[in-house]
Amino acid sequence: MKRPLFVLSLPALLTAALWTSGALAAPPAALNELEVNGQKMPVSQVLDTPMDGIYEVRLETGESFYTNESGSHFLVGDLYQNAEDGLVNLSEQSRNASRASRVAAIDESEQIVYRGVDEPKATIHVFTDTTCPYCRKLHEEVPRLNELGIQVNYLAFPRGGMQSEGARQLEQVWCADNTSEAMTAAKSGEVPSGATSCDNPVERQYHLGLELGVQGTPAIILPDGTMVPGYVPAERLAERLGIDG
Incomplete structure (x- = not known):
């Protein structure tokens, strides 16, 4: 809220x-x-x-x-x-310009990145929560987004706050040896295992999301800083970005 x-x-x-x-x-x-x-x-x-x-x-x-x-x-x-x-x-x-600047300043090492084989045509940032059903639905579209030339950079936003199960899972994902595999597993319903005491950006990204006006997940930030709340199919996202399917 x-x-x-x-x-x-x-x-x-x-x-x-x-x-x-x-x-x-x-x-x-x-x-x-x-x-x-x-x-x-x-x-x-x-x-x-x-x-x-x-x-x-x-x-x-x-x-x-x-x-x-x-x-x-x-x-x-x-x-x-x-x-x-x-x-x-x-x-x-x-607001759009501020959002674009703030997410661009985040080091890629603190994000969980899914990119295709070819050079991406566009990159979107997505505030996500592993316990969110629509985040899981959007994650199923990631392979297609990559095929379309859209790179997906995940940022953490535990919608229930930092004391929630989502926050615990996100910290475990960011602490995993292979963060992209851990994210996919968590989005598939597997409960992440491993330490949560590593130096991770989950709380910082959660507070950043609040500052940028994120109220729920998924929250998609387009390259120009426009925020698109909720699940959007890959083809519609590509159309919004001016990318041919």
């Missing part, structure tokens, strides 16, 4: 002007020290927006909102551009 926003406010739909060219002014440093009722907010980043005097504040929880220069007023909701072809969700574009 997604954690509630740190600050409660009336939802707001923002219609913005077109992005302007050139460098944007740096956000006020004071916004990194925002407080509510004397409690410092867990601000991770403050970004400029196309609207004069309005800034995007991202929290360590992965949630975000908008504020004025002094931090005296907050707006919760997505920022849209009123473009010639219709409304463009700038907030979602920003």
